[in-house]
Amino acid sequence: MKISFTINGQPKTVETDGNTPLLWVIRDVLDLKGTKFGCGKAACGACTIHVDGNAVRSCSYAAKFAEGKNVTTIEGLSDGEQLHPVQQAWVEEIVPQCGYCQPGFIMATAALLNKTPNPSDDDIDKNIVNICRCATYYRMRKAIHRAAEIQSNNS
């Protein structure tokens, strides 16, 4: 079937089986590799993207549901060269190790900050439930607080 949606500000129409996970459409049809495959069962969060501003685990989100929606991936999170506040905070705190899960965490954090601009530690524990095997959680928490600060200074 034909599915039309906006991805990172660009309107796109793809021809695919509607039940194909959106993750594979993003990675293999649209060639945006920043969104990662981790488990295929929405259990790890490596594939987290935004659909109409909400964090969504794209490995378990059928492509047909994207029809008419506004999709953002890590490649479209920032405006051009300027890093998004979450990415900027991640750089300042030198968070990534292997880096594979980091786009998912960054997207989950950006979505959290849209709803909760100044999250408490408890908000972070409840909402940032992705998995990082390098276990960079300690720096991520610091980076999330720092991102909230950068975002509020910017606005």
Next chain:
Amino acid sequence: MSNSEPKKKKRKFSRRKFLVRSSIGLGVLIGTGYLSRHLIRRYLADFANTAEPPYMGNIDDPNIWFEVLEDNQIILYSSKVEMGQGTFTGLAQIAADELEVDIQQLKVKHAPSASGNIDQFSTGGSTSISSLWQPLRELAATLREMIKQEAAKQLGVDIAALKVSKGMVSANGKSLSYGEVVKKVSEWKIPKTPPLKDIKSYQYVGNPVPRVDLLDKVKGAPIFGMDASMPDMLYASVIRSSLIDTKMENADISKAAEMPDVVKVIQEPDFIGVIATSMTAAENAKKAIKVNWSTNRTWQQQDIEDKIQVGKGSPVTIQKQGNSKSILENSEEVISSEYKSPIGAHAQLEPNGALAHVKDGKATIYMSTQVIKITQDEVAERLGIKSKDVNIVPTFLGGGFGRRLHTPNAMQAAVMSKAVGKPIKCFFNRKEEFQNDTFRPPTHHVLKAKLKDGKIEAMEHNVSSGDVAFGSALVPRIAEPLMGADLGAWRGGMINYSKIPNYRAISWRVKLPFATSWWRSLGLLANTFAIESFMDELAITAKQDPIQFRLDQIGDDERGSRLKGVIIAARDKAGWKDGVLPNGRAMGFAASVDANTPCAHVVEVSVENKKIKVHKVTCAIDPGLAINPDQIRAQSEGCIIMGMSAAMFEKMTVKDNKLSPTIYGPYKMAMMKDAPKEIDVVILESTGKPGAVGEPPLGPIGAAIANAVFRITGQRLRAMPLELA
């Protein structure tokens, strides 16, 4: 740079040194009789415990390590892979200082095997920076000298008049960039390595330089094996035996082969490959294949537990001082405890897989691997071609942790690519990733000791474990009969309290019916859990402060002094207090030495509703010269939380030949909510050269937590994952 003159040079840190040292072991063995086999095995164990593995690869030719571009960018081709441990950043720092370039000018890339810059061993064992510290400085200094020699000719000045800074060579008011110098040279001579610079003069080494891969990793750049693609590429999914002791008898592939978008289904003796135009199509077609499996017997968790028992399998004494055996056998006041650790999964986020293109008798493989040489040789053997005709192009790894020391996915992708004449990308789904893991083996430990006047008079550690190093392509087959005890299984299993007059460590080797292998820090986590929990039990029995109790029994040699150094540093930085604190929390302590790097943790823990919460960890580590203090901190933080995860949550179990769970969530791991909110890392630098960092801080965490929990609850938890009754 091209047409370089090959040049053979003798270098201090060549592979030969290792072979010479190893051959001492062999020589002793050949020259002695059967009776002293135990001595030889102890000698080899001691050697394996303290050896500093040298770099095994070409360190004579700067041309395969560096490429100077016209715009004065310099590419450093690394034969070590980047899997999060920060090696690329450390190598860039080391190279930039000797090259006299701005680190921004340097770009670190993985060296494809076709370049000839191949590490013959692996990226593992926390050895990348320590083994390349000397050779890479020499290579970079040699390249700088080569550029200076050419610049002197081009500028018409004496080489002594040249000044070098930030990738520019200048004299008499004239200057050239390295790129400009290199552009005009068609043939290089490799000079003698110039004297290295004073470490104190380095601008980057010793400083918390940000990771060189930071921007790529926060922007989601396509740098991983999973991200590799080629035009005309097809996708494949593989069926192979994922049950214990089970073989594929036959399969009906006819239905799958007819499905839309399926290109071909191939049957090999060890796997079935489904090739399709998309990963989803390949996965769907796989479900339509009916396989008949045959099983030798049924395996349950209890069968595994029955095997992993001290007293079963074959024992080797890996460490001995005095005569602990007769003291412990002839005393009625022996204190004894048993400890256990479970089967652990690697659970790295990027699944194993490969992109292979086999064409005209040559293969190109893009993938995440820790063993470029082994991957290359295995693909060559499977395809019946020469190793030099297989180009392994390593990518960034979405986690390593030892999981990518075993890479059959490369062979499978290559076989399928050959079958259809197109590039094939195949990778595990998560269930397959868990089921086909090469697991951390379960362990069983028996600790015994006798106290005398508040000190340990005799102590023994017996550890039973499945294999770690034996059976791996990384370890020569000869090691098994020579050493008897698996050097990976007993890693961390020796007793570090050398003032104890009588002690022994004994390793029991058990063959398990499923694949067990290297898991970050190998046996260190489980062995330290057992020994350091037991030390706490002994201190409590002796009514002593557990830290002072340890300090009193550590030797005064260099190894002992460095261990005491981190123990004291952690104690003082944490403000150590024994017993329950006024807020109901308690501290716990443990220490270990791994790959010659001592590390000590003080944890602060609370218990609520039978749930253990780790609030703060103070870590002291002495890796020697700190190339990048920030990355040493990052590795310590990661090791601490990964170790907590293994100690508190993780376990695989066997039921009806099946290892499970096979998905995150049910395979419980530490997450954001579990991570301590405070981690304080103290770095000591007691030696002038860099040592191991990426694994040592994993050692003490399990025992430190269990020791704190005992103070709060009175429950001595002797099995990981730690669960309160």
